[in-house]
Amino acid sequence: MIKRINLSLSPEDSHDETKIRAAVIEHLQASERINMTSYRLVRKSVDARSRQPVFRMQVDVYITEQYTPPQPISINYQQVQHKKSVLIVGAGPAGYFAALQLLALGIQPIILDRGKDVRARRRDLKAIQQDGVVDPNSNYCFGEGGAGTYSDGKLYTRSKKRGKIEPILRTLVEHGATSEILIDAHPHIGSNKLPKVVANIRQTIIDHGGLIHFEHKVTDFILDRTSSSPSIRGVVVNDTKEFFGAATILATGHSARDIYLLLYKHQLRIESKDFALGVRIEHPQSLIDQIQYRQKKRALQLPAASYALVCQVEKRGVFSFCMCPGGLIVPAATAPGELVVNGMSLSRRDSPYSNSGMVVAVETKDLAAYNNKSYEGIYDPVFNGLKFQQEVEQKMFAAGDGSQQAPAQRIVDFCQNKTSKNLGNTSYIPGIYSAPMQNLLPAFVANRLQKALPEFGKKKKGYYTNEAQIVGTESRTSSPLRIPRDAESLMHPQLKGLFPCGEGAGFAGGIVSAAMDGENVAKAVAELLNAKK
Ligand SMILES: Cc1cc2nc3c(=O)[nH]c(=O)nc-3n(C[C@H](O)[C@H](O)[C@H](O)COP(=O)(O)OP(=O)(O)OC[C@H]3O[C@@H](n4cnc5c(N)ncnc54)[C@H](O)[C@@H]3O)c2cc1C
Incomplete structure (x- = not known):
């Protein structure tokens, strides 16, 4: 049996394991105390409404049964070197979580990002901070990990619709984030820790046969307009190189103004939003x-x-x-x-x-x-x-x-x-x-x-x-434009195979919601590829 109990402890006691254990035991009946095998903190938050702030804690107590940790999420990732490939434009949270989901679905992600990897990107951030020089392809918004890498790393979202938050947090923990984020009511990682987590996600993608190309700015789309339902076949990078994929996930964030212009140039609908x-x-x-x-x-x-x-x-x-x-x-x-x-x-x-x-x-x-x-x-x-x-x-x-x-x-x-x-x-x-x-x-x-x-x-x-x-x-709280998509297929209504995703498309506002949208879009891509078989 698992018994969930609520504790309220002073800031000092909440950091003292002996005091926590004593408080847990106090909440149990004699028979439950004898049969308790372990307990696990599941939620922790500060309550500052009363004169003395307290920590509120939710604890699961295991009585007569053992706690079994959940299977790692990464166990589902497949080797995808020789599988169908899908292009992902943007290595932000939406793009990287879409890629991880594609690995789980046995599809090869090919990620293209205009910016640099987290390490190289740091030099460009220094140049903005110290010399006032802004590189239009590598800055606080563009580059590996997207706008989320050098952020506060707050990991909460008001959105409950797009899927469960916990798998996103567990994926971050499996890639090096502190496990505290699983229990904190207002989890955050911090910009000193995020780059390592992002680099570890990159390694997982590469280890499973995904491809990642930095300094690859998408400058055009390759479209097939020969049939009655036009589709996207691939993209042009840096005005020179072509990449092809079975579908394209567009996860370019709220600051990729050139992408909105590109859609407009191809007469693909974009919509203004508040x-x-x-x-x-x-x-x-x-x-x-x-x-x-x-x-x-x-x-x-x-x-x-x-x-x-x-x-x-x-x-x-x-x-x-x-x-x-x-x-x-x-x-x-x-x-x-x-x-x-x-x-x-x-x-x-x-x-x-x-x-x-x-x-x-x-x-x-x-x-x-x-x-x-x-x-x-x-x-x-x-x-x-x-x-x-x-x-x-x-x-x-x-x-x-x-x-x-x-x-x-x-x-x-x-x-x-x-x-x-x-x-x-x-x-x-x-x-x-x-x-x-x-x-x-x-x-x-x-x-x-x-x-x-x-x-x-x-x-x-x-x-x-x-x-x-x-x-x-x-001024960059969210995008002033939305890239529309069909509610079921998640594809752009005018272009088969193009999946607008994340904050730049208007379907997320923050790291976690962008990651969840990435996962959802990857599942929609798999449905399209399965339907094509
Ligand atoms: C300084 C800062 C602090 C923030 N703090 C938080 C926070 O604490 N918590 C939180 O939840 N959110 C925070 N945010 C917002 C959060 O980072 C974004 O909501 C989130 O990153 C959106 O994810 P995304 O993947 O949709 O897009 P982005 O993270 O914006 O990623 C888009 C990616 O696309 C790439 N790209 C753009 N155009 C092209 C192109 N033409 N070709 C190839 N690649 C391209 C970019 O280089 C970028 O890597 C912060 C943002 C900033 C800037």
Whole structure:
């Protein structure tokens, strides 16, 4: 018999195995104690609602039966060297998890990514941080592991629809992530640990006969339009080399603007969608700890505190996004001449700063003014979101000195339309300079942020303070475009064999949901190949 019990322990006791065992035993009847073989922690979370934060724990107690660990997921991977091959464009979480699923289904994945492997990519990140040089093919969004590699590595998703999260987490653990992510209610890996996990996944794919090509940017599609139902036969890489596959999974992420143009060029439908844009907000982590834990100093066993804030201002959501406790703000532009910021953290989350996106929902109807503006020479409202996003990023860049130094403002000053006389310290390595953000941001975004921040200060006493500053601009929350797909076959409705996947297609928002979408798409690919037999 397995008995599930709930424990509530102080931060100190929750890290003391003897105390945990004593608490477990206290929950059992005498006969259960005698027959207990083992117990297993299945869920752990911090509950900071009461005066003293506690850890809530769910524990499975094994009585008269033994705990048997589940079979490793990797046991299912087959050798696929001589099997049918499928192209995967993009080595992000969607692409890599699609590849692992293909291995399980006996299909050979051939992965093409414009960026470099995790190790080589690190040099390009250093060049952005230290010299302000953005390589359009290797940066915080592009390269092995995708946008998720040098991130916070938060592994939770609100989506319960796309499949179970646990197999994704177990796959990450089998590739080197800490097993803590299996029990943490808010698991994260950290950008110092993620590259190793990503490299191990690559090795699994190669060991089973999959192929991975870096610095292979897909620049065109090879289509067969001879029949009544057109299909994709392959892709062109770096304008020169051709690759063919039985199907193509397009998992290029939210920043591959050239892929949207390519689809448009081939008259394949893309759709505009709502997204969000704003700033990063940075507080001292000690202040967020005090607000959330109501303690002068955070207990050693407690994690750096996080928060989630949301309110409505003039019929638009304003919300915190991708919060990075104990983290760093990073430059996430994907082309020269843009300024984009995002957040990441190391596994220990021990930087003295807390940062979060603070964004305003942008709806397609807000952007009618862009109908008459061109995107790369194209006048089509479908690109309005991209035009708007890029315009803000370029304006932020143009306000500076040509480097990746970012405009910033203390938040009370921002809400009172005052340029800050000076700024506080920041985690953002390229540096920040004082600027009137209310003038650099689009007015409908700035106005709503100015109303929301004091509201958030009422919900969280101490949050609305000049100790916090905003940094511009957080513009890549999600893609302003969707690549449609049939709900059943998961193929593009106009092109047989093309499987839009992950965040760039509008079917995921984060590492875990992208990974789950990758798995689902791989299963749909297998169905297509089986039907063809
Ligand atoms: C700094 C940062 C921090 C983040 N923190 C978190 C977090 O903590 N938790 C979380 O859940 N999410 C986080 N995210 C978001 C998360 O990384 C993405 O949601 C996720 O990576 C999307 O996965 P994907 O596979 O769909 O696309 P991506 O990860 O964007 O991968 C797309 C891949 O396609 C490649 N590609 C693009 N165009 C081409 C082309 N033409 N040819 C070949 N290859 C191409 C790119 O090089 C890239 O590797 C963060 C993002 C950033 C930038």
